[in-house]
Amino acid sequence: LFVPPVRLLNLAPEIFVNMVSPTLLSMAASLAYGIVFSQTKSFACSLMSAGYLSFLSNAEWLKQWFNGTFFKSFSWWSSSRAIPNAITEFPFFSFLLGDFHPHYTSIPWSLAALWLIFFAKNWLCIPLVALVIGAHYPTNAWAVPVLSLLCIISFWREPRKLMVIGVLSITMFLPYWLSYERPTAGLFWVQREYRSELLDILLHWVPFLIPLGLILFKKVMTKKLIAQKFDFAFVLVVVSSGLIGFCELFYIDPTYGPPFVRINTVFKFYVLAWIMCGVAVPILVYRWKIHSVASLIVVFLGLVYPVKALHSRLSEPQVGTPTLSGLAYWAKTFPFEKDAALWIKANTKPHDIIFEAMGKPYLDYARYSVFTGRPSIVGWVNHEQIWKKHGYNSASSRQIAYESLIKEPTMKGLSDFVKVYQVRWIVMGSLENRDYPLKLKQLIRHYPLLFRNATTQIYLVPKLG
Numbered sequence: 001l002f003v004p005p006v007r008l009l010n011l012a013p014e015i016f017v018n019m020v021s022p023t024l025l026s027m028a029a030s031l032a033y034g035i036v037f038s039q040t041k042s043f044a045c046s047l048m049s050a051g052y053l054s055f056l057s058n059a060e061w062l063k064q065w066f067n068g069t070f071f072k073s074f075s076w077w078s079s080s081r082a083i084p085n086a087i088t089e090f091p092f093f094s095f096l097l098g099d100f101h102p103h104y105t106s107i108p109w110s111l112a113a114l115w116l117i118f119f120a121k122n123w124l125c126i127p128l129v130a131l132v133i134g135a136h137y138p139t140n141a142w143a144v145p146v147l148s149l150l151c152i153i154s155f156w157r158e159p160r161k162l163m164v165i166g167v168l169s170i171t172m173f174l175p176y177w178l179s180y181e182r183p184t185a186g187l188f189w190v191q192r193e194y195r196s197e198l199l200d201i202l203l204h205w206v207p208f209l210i211p212l213g214l215i216l217f218k219k220v221m222t223k224k225l226i227a228q229k230f231d232f233a234f235v236l237v238v239v240s241s242g243l244i245g246f247c248e249l250f251y252i253d254p255t256y257g258p259p260f261v262r263i264n265t266v267f268k269f270y271v272l273a274w275i276m277c278g279v280a281v282p283i284l285v286y287r288w289k290i291h292s293v294a295s296l297i298v299v300f301l302g303l304v305y306p307v308k309a310l311h312s313r314l315s316e317p318q319v320g321t322p323t324l325s326g327l328a329y330w331a332k333t334f335p336f337e338k339d340a341a342l343w344i345k346a347n348t349k350p351h352d353i354i355f356e357a358m359g360k361p362y363l364d365y366a367r368y369s370v371f372t373g374r375p376s377i378v379g380w381v382n383h384e385q386i387w388k389k390h391g392y393n394s395a396s397s398r399q400i401a402y403e404s405l406i407k408e409p410t411m412k413g414l415s416d417f418v419k420v421y422q423v424r425w426i427v428m429g430s431l432e433n434r435d436y437p438l439k440l441k442q443l444i445r446h447y448p449l450l451f452r453n454a455t456t457q458i459y460l461v462p463k464l465g
Contacts, residue, residue: 014326025095029054031111052278056302058204076309082204083196083258089265098449103271107138134169138176142268148409185299207302208277211294236280240273255386286424340456344372355430409440426459
């Protein structure tokens with residue numbers, strides 16, 4: 001969706017990515033506002049929903065308040081780890097982190113799917129419902145079973161429409177279904193020692209639990225314990241609660257071993273539950289006429305983190321002046337390597353494979369692949385292991401081959417390595433010159449040198465035959 005305007009405007013990718021991130025957040029807020037306003041005509045409750053999907057956050061900061069670090073050394077990162085050995089992101093955190101993972105980029109499409117599933121039921125809209133649901137398989141596959149369940153609940157009295165949605169949602173993306181090698185998944189039992197503490201769950205969900213608690217209290221006081229309608233908002237809250245409970249009993253992705261067995265299951269399902277609650281709870285708040293009290297409490301609890309986190313994030317050591325360019329920090333950290341990256345973009349083909357240093361994740365490795373768009377042999381191994389079927393073996397074998405070459409470099413070993421992985425360019429920058437043994441650096445110099453500056457050299461691997 002974003003690529004055509006980016007190409008038309010001729011935006012550099014390193015700038016485009018920093019423009020799209022806030023655009024996604026604003027899209028999510030706008031969609032949430034529109035969905036709730038269409039059901040309530042309430043400005044306050046619609047703003048509340050927009051807040052949930054943009055800047056309102058969990059209450060993990062209360063832990064830091066009571067352990068004495070709130071004022072001394074506030075951690076903006078800790079809110080994403082409200083539950084130990086799991087990830088508890090929410091839209092504002094993903095935005096603050098600058099995270100471009102599918103759980104964040106797909107939020108607007110998930111919101112659109114929620115509205116279409118429940119409110120676009122005539123036959124003319126059925127292909128659009130199928131399109132939005134089907135699009136989640138290549139964009140955020142974790143959402144597919146949840147949206148499918150919601151679709152069944154919404155259309156269970158109209159089986160023909162349900163069948164058409166199912167068929168179209170697959171056929172529209174059939175090439176992806178046929179070619180994508182889905183990662184290993186299953187249904188695995190969560191052992192007791194890996195389950196969440198009740199307090200941790202409450203701190204993450206308290207911005208929603210307080211309004212729901214006030215609604216329950218009012219129900220008890222008015223003796224209306226049975227739900228008035230099994231409708232959109234009620235269904236979303238029930239399904240969200242089911243997802244949260246599911247994460248305490250089962251996990252789906254077995255890639256990471258103990259104690260991180262359910263890290264991805266909690267991560268992805270919690271984000272989906274946050275999206276659904278972010279739309280449903282304001283509607284219920286309006287319906288039960290508690291919006292004044294609920295809004296004040298939620299806004300207070302939800303705004304503490306954004307204020308503190310923004311200050312903490314912006315107080316981190318900066319390299320140069322703030323800019324939209326993602327290359328700016330890299331250019332300061334690795335002088336002259338920006339010119340090498342620009343040379344690669346201008347003088348190589350999009351599918352040319354580059355050979356650069358490999359290392360631990362969350363550091364500066366895979367930087368040339370990131371900033372040029374050219375594929376490298378492997379990037380952050382712990383991420384690539386979970387991208388597709390046999391991903392663990394594929395990424396690990398590449399890492400092992402790389403480490404073997406570094407440990408015992410020979411000309412034959414280097415030649416075989418670049419041949420097996422179809423390498424076209426070898427980059428020698430600051431990390432490579434630091435990490436590679438002298439013998440490997442000498443062997444690489446046998447290849448034709450096509451680019452050179454103060455810190456970086458780029459060598460061409462001639463095509464065989």
